[in-house]
Amino acid sequence: xxxxxxxxxxxxxxxxxxxxxxxxxxxxxxxxxxxxxxxxxxxxxxxxxxxxxxxxxxxxxxxxxxxxxxxxxxxxxxxxxxxxxxxxxxxxxxxxxxxxxxxxxxxxxxxxxxxxxxxxxxxxxxxxxxxxxxxxxxxxxxxxxxxxxxxxxxxxxxxxxxxxxxxxxxxxxxxxxxxxxxxxxxxxxxxxxxxxxxxxxxxxxxxxxxxxxxxxxxxxxxxxxxxxxxxxxxxxxxxxxxxxxxxxxxxxxxxxxxxxxxxxxxxxxxxxxxxxxxxxxxxxxxxxxxxxxxxxxxxxxxxxxxxxxxxxxxxxxxxxxxxxxxxxxxxxxxxxxxxxxxxxxxxxxxxxxxxxxxxxxxxxxxxxxxxxxxxxxxxxxxxx
Ligand SMILES: Cc1cc2nc3c(=O)[nH]c(=O)nc-3n(C[C@H](O)[C@H](O)[C@H](O)COP(=O)(O)O)c2cc1C
Numbered sequence: 001x002x003x004x005x006x007x008x009x010x011x012x013x014x015x016x017x018x019x020x021x022x023x024x025x026x027x028x029x030x031x032x033x034x035x036x037x038x039x040x041x042x043x044x045x046x047x048x049x050x051x052x053x054x055x056x057x058x059x060x061x062x063x064x065x066x067x068x069x070x071x072x073x074x075x076x077x078x079x080x081x082x083x084x085x086x087x088x089x090x091x092x093x094x095x096x097x098x099x100x101x102x103x104x105x106x107x108x109x110x111x112x113x114x115x116x117x118x119x120x121x122x123x124x125x126x127x128x129x130x131x132x133x134x135x136x137x138x139x140x141x142x143x144x145x146x147x148x149x150x151x152x153x154x155x156x157x158x159x160x161x162x163x164x165x166x167x168x169x170x171x172x173x174x175x176x177x178x179x180x181x182x183x184x185x186x187x188x189x190x191x192x193x194x195x196x197x198x199x200x201x202x203x204x205x206x207x208x209x210x211x212x213x214x215x216x217x218x219x220x221x222x223x224x225x226x227x228x229x230x231x232x233x234x235x236x237x238x239x240x241x242x243x244x245x246x247x248x249x250x251x252x253x254x255x256x257x258x259x260x261x262x263x264x265x266x267x268x269x270x271x272x273x274x275x276x277x278x279x280x281x282x283x284x285x286x287x288x289x290x291x292x293x294x295x296x297x298x299x300x301x302x303x304x305x306x307x308x309x310x311x312x313x314x315x316x317x318x319x320x321x322x323x324x325x326x327x328x329x330x331x332x333x334x335x336x337x338x339x340x341x342x343x344x345x346x347x348x349x350x351x352x353x354x355x356x357x358x359x360x361x362x363x364x365x366x367x368x369x370x371x372x373x374x375x376x377x378x379x380x381x382x383x384x
Pocket of ligand 1: 082105119128132134161199233265286288290313314315336
């Protein structure tokens with residue numbers, strides 16, 4: 001009886017964004033005593049507990065006209081952004097809702113990350129500030145989850161977010177050894193990889209952000225992960241950083257990479273973080289604040305690299321935002337922060353808005369619209 005009531009509440013919070021905001025999210029915060037990370041863990045547990053309910057609602061999340069190709073599979077263009085399921089704990093239930101998943105960032109060794117509290121939530125603006133510092137249960141834990149996902153017939157492509165971590169600035173060899181180990185072990189389960197050198201909270205990574213290291217990393221991944229999608233997670237940039245940013249993408253593609261995921265969180269200093277006694281000098285800000293940065297990055301990348309594969313992320317919290325990102329040239333869309341505020345019911349809302357927008361322009365399928373955007377970008381590139 002109680003279980004049946006719980007299932008109904010869970011189902012409604014999956015399908016109905018208003019119910020999620022007004023009831024499910026508030027209840028989860030009460031149960032978790034206001035700790036956003038505990039709320040997140042609770043959500044992943046509930047997704048597993050009610051996976052059958054997730055599977056039941058899944059057909060409402062599928063819009064065949066919107067399918068895009070991801071490494072040879074035809075899937076919905078919406079995926080989870082890295083961080084949402086860092087350890088692959090909820091791959092099966094999430095795969096019923098999303099077209100593809102970006103679990104991770106997976107690292108070789110188990111890491112606790114920074115001490116809690118390290119995540120602050122700004123309810124008024126729908127934003128998250130995080131200084132998690134790469135907490136992860138490590139490669140071997142992830143492998144168990146990935147293997148079980150495949151054994152259970154999990155079909156949504158996995159674009160696994162990975163990073164070898166230099167123990168200190170300049171000690172790259174260790175980072176490359178870790179990268180190779182991640183690739184060797186994860187290849188059997190991955191449809192693609194997203195290399196993530198842009199986490200704003202891990203100082204030693206900054207030294208990897210040069211064209212030489214981007215070329216070398218792309219080359220390392222291309223050699224080990226032949227036939228899989230090879231993307232790099234890019235951070236946001238202000239206009240004066242544009243050329244440097246494009247040079248990094250250029251080096252990535254020259255090294256054998258296929259494209260980018262843009263954008264990661266924006267680093268802000270302590271005084272801009274709306275939390276009392278924030279224990280870190282900075283944090284990565286995500287949500288609506290990133291919209292402008294995401295649009296700029298997607299547009300610039302599509303213009304400069306018409307053939308690249310681009311996944312947009314950063315504040316995609318409505319049908320309009322999803323449509324803007326696709327118009328700018330995105331091949332697919334990811335999200336994290338918006339789902340924590342609105343729930344997964346956002347997915348069919350966004351999908352039906354995109355579908356109507358396509359129809360209004362006379363397109364029967366998203367892929368046709370994307371081909372035209374690519375063709376336009378190519379003709380602009382050729383005419384200078
Ligand atoms: C709490 C939290 C943890 C994150 N962890 C990762 C991570 O491990 N790796 C990564 O590449 N991005 C990570 N991100 C960044 C997201 O993948 C995404 O790029 C960013 O949040 C912008 O998208 P959004 O506005 O949809 O959240 C994290 C974001 C948040 C909020």
